[in-house]
Amino acid sequence: MKKRSSSTISQAKTDDQKTPLVPIDSDTGPHDDSNKPQNVIPRSDSSALTQTLAGASHLANLLPTGTLLLFQVLCPMVSNNGHCDHVRRSMTAILLTCCGLSGFLASFTDSFKGSDGKIYYGFATLKGLYTFEYMSPGSGAPDPAKYKLRLVDFMHAFLSVLVFAAIALYDKNVVGCFYPAPKEETEEILGVLPVAIGLVCTTLFVVFPTTRHGIGYPVSN
Template sequence: MSLRPRPAPTKQPSTTEPEPAETSKTPAGPPQRLQSLSQRAISQTLTTTANLANLLPTGTLLAFQLLTPVFTNNGSCDPVTRVLTFLLLVLLSLSCFMASFTDSVKASDDRVYYGLATFKGLFLFDYPDPSGSGLPDLSNKRIGFIDWVHAVLSVLVFGVVAVRDRNVVACFYPQPGHTTQEVLDIVPVGIGLICSLLFVVFPTRRHGIGYPVTLGK
C-alpha cells in the first residue's frame, strides 16, 4: 500500500483584529481657572471703559490715544514729562467739559452748523447770515441742568479712561502699592457704573462737536 504525502496545511490569515491598546483612564484633575477673579474684574473694567469711551467726544478721545504715549514716553516718565502729562489730562478734561455745551442745528440749506449753548440760546460759530434767517428757533437750546450733569459725567468718564490707560498709570504710579492698586482697580468700576446709570437717567438731545448727528437732526 502506497502512502500518499499529505499536503502541508497553509496558514489562514487571522481575521481577528488586534485589540487597541488600552488608553490610560486616569481621572482628570479638577479644572483650573484660566483667570483669577482679579483678572476677570480687570477685563470687565476694560470692557466697561471701552463702552464708556463712546460717550466721549471723538476728537478728544483720539487726541488722548495719540498724545498719551508721546507725553508719557510710553509710561517712563521723568519729572518734566509727568507735569506735561498732567497738563495734557487737564486740557482734555476741559475739552470734554466744554463739548457738552456744544450743539448743532440743520439750516434750510440742509447744512449742519455747530455752536455753543448759552443762557439765551445757541451761538453758532460758522453761520454766514448774521440775521439768522433760515434757522430754527435757537432759544430752546439754551443751557439747562442736564448740560451741567453731562459735563460733569463726561469729565468723570474721561478720568476713568485715563486711569485705565497703562501709560498714564505707569507714569504716575510706576510701582503702586497694594492699597493703591486696589483703588485703581475698584474705583473706576464704581464710577463707570454710576456714570452709565446717570447717562440713562439724564439723557440729552444735544449733538455737539465730536458727537454723531442723527438723520432727523
C-alpha cells in the same frame, strides 16, 4: 500557471494581514490622529479685569471722539510709554487737563441740520445757539428756546470729565507715569474707583439724558 496564481493570491493575503486597518468615515474619509492636538487646553473665562476694561470701552461712547483720539495718540508719546521723569509727568498732567477741558466744553456744543441740508455747529448760550459759521438766509435758523443753556448741560459736562478720568485711570501709560510702584492700597483704589465712577456716571446719563449732539457726537436730524 495555476501554481503561480495560487502563490500570488497567498502572497496578497499575507500582505493584507500585515497592513493595519484604518477606520473610514463615510463623510470625512480615513481618520488621521496625527493632526489632532495632543494637549488641548480649554480657554479660561474672562478675568474681571478684562470685563472691566470692556466696560470702560463702552464708557468711551459717552465722550467726544476727538478727545479720546487726542488722548490715545499723544499719551504714549508724552508719557514715554509710562516711563516718566519730572518733565514728562508735568506734560502728561497738562495733556490730561486739556483733554478733560475739551470734554467739558464739548458738552455745551450742539448742532442742527438746516433747511439747506447743511450741518451747523454752535455753542449753547442763555439766549440760544451761537453758531460758529455764517448762516445763509435760506438755511433756516433754529428755535432759540430749544437750544438754550440748561442745568442738565453742566451736569453732563461734569460727568464727561469723570468718565474721562475713569478711562485715564485704566491707561497703563498714565498709571505707570504717576504710580510707577503703587502700594497695595493704591492698587486696590485704582481697581475699584474707575468702576464706581463708571457705574455712577452711566446711571446718571441714563436717568438724565441729553438731546444735544455737539462736536464729536453723532448728529441727529
